[in-house]
Amino acid sequence: xxxxxxxxxxxxxxxxxxxxxxxxxxxxxxxxxxxxxxxxxxxxxxxxxxxxxxxxxxxxxxxxxxxxxxxxxxxxxxxxxxxxxxxxxxxxxxxxxxxxxxxxxxxxxxxxxxxxxxxxxxxxxxxxxxxxxxxxxxxxxxxxxxxxxxxxxxxxxxxxxxxxxxxxxxxxxxxxxxxxxxxxxxxxxxxxxxxxxxxxxxxxxxxxx
Amino acid sequence: xxxxxxxxxxxxxxxxxxxxxxxxxxxxxxxxxxxxxxxxxxxxxxxxxxxxxxxxxxxxxxxxxxxxxxxxxxxxxxxxxxxxxxxxxxxxxxxxxxxxxxxxxxxxxxxxxxxxxxxxxxxxxxxxxxxxxxxxxxxxxxxxxxxxxxxxxxxxxxxxxxxxxxxxxxxxxxxxxxxxxxxxxxxxxxxxxxxxxxxxxxxxxxxxx
DNA sequence: GTCTATACGCGGATAGAC
DNA sequence: GTCTATCCGCGTATAGAC
Numbered sequence: 009x010x011x012x013x014x015x016x017x018x019x020x021x022x023x024x025x026x027x028x029x030x031x032x033x034x035x036x037x038x039x040x041x042x043x044x045x046x047x048x049x050x051x052x053x054x055x056x057x058x059x060x061x062x063x064x065x066x067x068x069x070x071x072x073x074x075x076x077x078x079x080x081x082x083x084x085x086x087x088x089x090x091x092x093x094x095x096x097x098x099x100x101x102x103x104x105x106x107x108x109x110x111x112x113x114x115x116x117x118x119x120x121x122x123x124x125x126x127x128x129x130x131x132x133x134x135x136x137x138x139x140x141x142x143x144x145x146x147x148x149x150x151x152x153x154x155x156x157x158x159x160x161x162x163x164x165x166x167x168x169x170x171x172x173x174x175x176x177x178x179x180x181x182x183x184x185x186x187x188x189x190x191x192x193x194x195x196x197x198x199x200x201x202x203x204x205x206x207x208x209x210x211x212x213x214x215x216x217x
Numbered sequence: 218x219x220x221x222x223x224x225x226x227x228x229x230x231x232x233x234x235x236x237x238x239x240x241x242x243x244x245x246x247x248x249x250x251x252x253x254x255x256x257x258x259x260x261x262x263x264x265x266x267x268x269x270x271x272x273x274x275x276x277x278x279x280x281x282x283x284x285x286x287x288x289x290x291x292x293x294x295x296x297x298x299x300x301x302x303x304x305x306x307x308x309x310x311x312x313x314x315x316x317x318x319x320x321x322x323x324x325x326x327x328x329x330x331x332x333x334x335x336x337x338x339x340x341x342x343x344x345x346x347x348x349x350x351x352x353x354x355x356x357x358x359x360x361x362x363x364x365x366x367x368x369x370x371x372x373x374x375x376x377x378x379x380x381x382x383x384x385x386x387x388x389x390x391x392x393x394x395x396x397x398x399x400x401x402x403x404x405x406x407x408x409x410x411x412x413x414x415x416x417x418x419x420x421x422x423x424x425x426x
Numbered sequence: 427g428t429c430t431a432t433a434c435g436c437g438g439a440t441a442g443a444c
Numbered sequence: 445g446t447c448t449a450t451c452c453g454c455g456t457a458t459a460g461a462c
Contacts, residue, residue: 012445032327035243037437048447053439110326117319117326118241119384128388135389157389158406162375165382169374175328179337180344180366197367205414221427246455257429262457 017055019045024066029110033063033122063122067115070108071127077101078134087145087208091163092199098167099195103186109171135160145208152207159206166198226264228254233275238319242272242331272331276324279317280336286310287343296354296417300372301408307376308404312395318380344369354417361416368415375407 023044027036038059042049056062077100080093102109115123139156146153170177170186178184186194203210232253236245247268251258265271286309289302311318324332348365355362379386379395387393395403412419 010445030327032241032243032323034241035327038439039437049438050440050447051445054446057439059438113326113382114241114323116382116385117322118239118244132388139389152409154410155402155406158403159410160389161378161382161386161403162371162407162410164385165374165378166371169370173322173325173370173374176325177370179341180348180369193364194367194370197364198371200361201363201368201371201410201414203414204416205410205412207413219427247457248455258456259429259458260427263428266457268456 013055016045016047016051019047020052020055020062021066021069024062025070025107025111028063028066029107029114032114038062060122064124066111067122067124067127070105070111071130073101073105073108074112075130075134078138081134081138081141085141087142087150087206088203088210090141091202091206091208095163095167095199095202096195098163099170099191099198102167102169102171103191106171106174109168113168113172150209154206159202163198163202170194222264225254225256225260228256229261229264229271230275230278233271234279234316234320237272237275238316238323241323247271269331273333275320276331276333276336279314279320280339282310282314282317283321284339284343287347290343290347290350294350296351296359296415297412297419299350300411300415300417304372304376304408304411305404307372308379308400308407311376311378311380312400315380315383318377322377322381359418363415368411372407372411379403 020041024036024041027041027044036059038052039049041062042052045052052062056065077094077097080090080097084090084093115121120128138160142151142154142156142159145151146156170191177186181190183190202208229250233245233250236249236253245268247261248258250271251261254261261271265274286303286306289299289306293299293302324330329337347369351360351363351365351368354360355365379400386395390399392399411417
């Protein structure tokens with residue numbers, strides 16, 4: 009595959025991510041994507057064959073950061089550490105990949121009609137791993153007897169909201185864009201809320217006890 | 218205005234809420250709305266003139282339950298009571314008006330292009346009232362020094378997720394529909410998380426203290 | 427007021443020249 | 445491989461019969 013080919017595909021995927029995120033699948037026009045990518049419309053079809061196919065490529069291109077965010081669950085077994093790192097990672101995704109987050113949110117909200125089954129399975133797999141781990145913490149008395157699913161739903165929603173509902177965030181905070189400081193505060197506040205709210209033993213206390 | 222006219226308008230609005238919620242504005246076809254309402258397509262245009270106009274009517278028809286949920290903030294001044302009642306009310310909206318919630322979520326996620334300014338102002342007004350009240354609790358030492366905006370973002374996201382991302386909820390819980398019990402559990406868990414996580418004095422303790 | 431039949435424009439997709 | 449010119453179907457909207 010040639011350099012130019014690779015480059016143009018990337019240009020198109022990038023432009024498409026932004027526009028699909030802003031407008032949703034149905035409202036997006038291929039010509040807008042072409043314009044933003046600086047290419048004529050038929051080139052988009054030349055590289056991706058159809059709108060639907062381009063959309064699937066976008067989904068695949070943005071899945072990686074979303075799946076990566078769950079790493080903390082695989083790398084540690086201390087609830088305070090894992091939950092804090094997970095929240096930080098999820099907020100970072102909202103900050104650094106807002107388009108990915110929105111494309112996914114839109115997709116899920118409308119019943120995931122275009123989500124490839126293998127991606128859906130990977131996410132389900134992660135969810136099972138994560139909730140099992142939370143359950144094991146509960147069983148070992150490391151935190152309150154929370155329902156792991158509900159806890160995950162809350163963490164997902166509270167972190168993704170900074171990307172998905174950025175219009176509302178902007179309006180309420182009176183800022184066009186959140187600063188690094190704002191994201192740090194969000195992560196810190198949410199971590200505090202979750203850890204304290206679930207009665208999680210801090211790692212220091214856990215190690216000392 | 219005649220009975221039939223009123224009745225047909227309601228039929229159409231109801232059908233339209235469901236389909237706009239499921240598919241989003243751009244993907245929705247008037248003929249589907251007409252079919253679900255059991256009327257011929259031109260009748261929809263006869264009553265609402267255009268798709269855009271119908272959509273605005275839908276938004277106006279679903280705004281009420283959403284605004285009503287903030288009542289607890291105006292009816293009491295005890296943080297434990299207000300936050301618990303607010304969370305219960307918000308979860309109830311997700312349960313009883315899932316279409317309203319989704320139409321709004323979709324609208325906000327795409328930058329609120331069709332949201333009438335007076336509605337946006339009412340919501341902003343409520344937000345200011347609510348966050349001022351939270352701030353006053355912080356100042357009076359009734360809870361931890363949380364940032365009111367971030368706390369509201371978390372409560373909004375965590376409660377709305379049960380309507381907006383129902384596909385994901387279904388998949389994770391393995392249930393097609395959540396039962397009354399499930400919603401009660403969600404509300405109870407989230408209330409516990411927020412109250413404990415923010416170090417809110419329970420009303421009993423507050424009154425005793 | 428209601429509905430059949432139809433106009434019309436937009437946007438996805440492609441033929442074919444370069 | 446690239447892009448101009450064009451096709452064609454779908455969905456919004458309406459004219460006009462009843």
